[in-house]
Amino acid sequence: MQFFSDPVLETMATRRSLSKVGPETPGDEELARLLPAVSAVADHKVLRPWRLITLRGDDRARLGEALDAAAGVVREPGEFNTKPFRAELLIAVVASPKPHPKVPEWEQHATAAGVGHLLELALWRCGWGVMWRTGLHANAPEVRAVHGLADTEHLMGWLYVGSIDERLRARLDRSRRPALDPQQFISRMPA
Numbered sequence: 001m002q003f004f005s006d007p008v009l010e011t012m013a014t015r016r017s018l019s020k021v022g023p024e025t026p027g028d029e030e031l032a033r034l035l036p037a038v039s040a041v042a043d044h045k046v047l048r049p050w051r052l053i054t055l056r057g058d059d060r061a062r063l064g065e066a067l068d069a070a071a072g073v074v075r076e077p078g079e080f081n082t083k084p085f086r087a088e089l090l091i092a093v094v095a096s097p098k099p100h101p102k103v104p105e106w107e108q109h110a111t112a113a114g115v116g117h118l119l120e121l122a123l124w125r126c127g128w129g130v131m132w133r134t135g136l137h138a139n140a141p142e143v144r145a146v147h148g149l150a151d152t153e154h155l156m157g158w159l160y161v162g163s164i165d166e167r168l169r170a171r172l173d174r175s176r177r178p179a180l181d182p183q184q185f186i187s188r189m190p191a
């Protein structure tokens with residue numbers, strides 16, 4: 001069953017987060033090609049208050065060490081934090097607010113969050129599995145440091161990206177989220 005005949009709306013309505021993804025990932029060129037779909041985000045005064053950082057290979061080990069340090073976790077020799085290894089590609093979404101007299105920081109964070117959502121949707125549309133994750137220590141000093149964040153920046157989390165197993169895709173195609181009751185989400189301004 002389709003929600004929409006329009007393919008864009010249908011993609012939006014059927015997007016799902018995948019906690020387990022496969023080993024293939026979009027390359028940097030594919031990510032660069034998707035950028036126009038992401039930079040069209042609503043952006044007050046077009047400040048572009050965001051940036052993306054890709055983590056591949058050993059970058060993820062450095063993230064694991066930073067997360068451990070932030071959480072005070074000490075591991076046995078040879079052990080490591082496996083969480084960043086749940087995908088071969090992590091994309092850190094960074095809010096990078098610019099001082100502006102008419103655009104408060106929260107609006108710029110909203111734009112950065114929009115970038116995360118659009119990128120997640122664009123990747124999904126291109127056939128990639130994605131899950132946006134944060135965790136308690138996303139903005140701990142150790143974690144910020146390995147990403148090279150400025151004091152003014154905020155890490156909005158990571159998109160974990162990978163391929164989708166064919167059987168899982170078939171299952172996803174068959175399943176649908178329950179419809180929402182519009183009255184619970186859309187109302188008139190109170191008199």
Ligand SMILES: Cc1cc2nc3c(=O)[nH]c(=O)nc-3n(C[C@H](O)[C@H](O)[C@H](O)COP(=O)(O)O)c2cc1C
Nearest residue numbers: 015016017018116130131132133134135136156157
């Ligand atoms: C900013 C942000 C951070 C999130 N962090 C986590 C997280 O750390 N762990 C988690 O299980 N889900 C997290 N989620 C939720 C998942 O990405 C996902 O939306 C949720 O599991 C529901 O699945 P769905 O997107 O298919 O509806 C986060 C979502 C957002 C927008």
